[in-house]
Amino acid sequence: MSPFDPRYRRSPTERSAVALYRVAQAIEALFRKRGKAFRLTPTQIDTLLFLKYARPGVRTVGGVAQRLGVTYATASVVVDGLERRGLVARRVAGPDLRVVGLALTEQGMARVAEVEGALDGLLAAIGELTPNEQAHFDQMLQVLVRSLQRAGAVQVYEMCWGCQFFRPNAHPDNPATPHHCAFVDAPLADGDTTFECPDFVPATARE
Ligand code: SF4
Incomplete structure (x- = not known):
């Protein structure tokens, strides 16, 4: 029997797993709701948050790929989209001219400030x-x-x-x-x- 089948009497372990699955869905929904007003997907929000808070040395396309758990090519597409919208800029990160870092633009910083309360609903629920x-x-x-x-x-x-x-x-x-x-x-x-x-x-x- 599947723990997703509502007719099945779940064990406590299965109930917890399904509850966490629902929480994951709720978090996705909170991110989507917050990003909708700014036409940002949860992946884009996650990338902007990463670029705001990660160590400078890992603010690269590779760092974004690791954070998102995707390939370099996929992360590059995400970064390209944010760059086209003027939220992220590529710049040489150090003495090695081949290493290109990523930084939030002024507009990008302002956008992060608007979306980083995406977990407020979850915080309120835990606060109960x-x-x-x-x-x-x-x-x-x-x-x-x-x-x-x-x-x-x-x-x-x-x-x-x-x-x-x-x-x-x-x-x-x-x-x-x-x-x-x-x-x-x-x-x-x-x-x-x-x-x-x-x-x-x-x-x-x-x-
Ligand atoms: S163990 Fe590493 S990650 Fe943890 S607090 Fe120390 S320096 Fe930071």
Whole structure:
């Protein structure tokens, strides 16, 4: 039986999976609704957000491809569209003239400011939980994200779990902050490890 079949009595695990599927649909809908007024698709919004908040070194077409989980050619098409609309500009990123970086134009920055509240509806829904429920929910989600990372379903990108400075479970005696960041030499809570970090260096870049 399929968990999508409404006649089927689902297990708690299946109910959670279907609920998260509905949440994913809701997020897509929130992005579409927010982008509609500006003729921006969720993919374009995600690209603009990436170019606003990613480290300068990864603001490239390759970085966009990694963020979106698509090929370089597909990311290039997305960037071309945003460039044609005057929201993104290509520019030489450093001494190597072959490396072309991407930057938001002034108009692009203004557009991001208008769409980056796309998750407000989701924040409001989570805000209806009690503080204890929110803390528990946060913990559960971090575990889930990590598990999906291990399975290759979530990009390890700019997060501690793919960073060369990350020392998982370095403080087993401290359940509140069990991990360690060797870059700032400080303990990290579970919830701090799945956010994008400006100091991230991919583990593959070690040595
Ligand atoms: S540098 Fe940033 S991404 Fe890397 S371990 Fe430290 S906090 Fe995490």
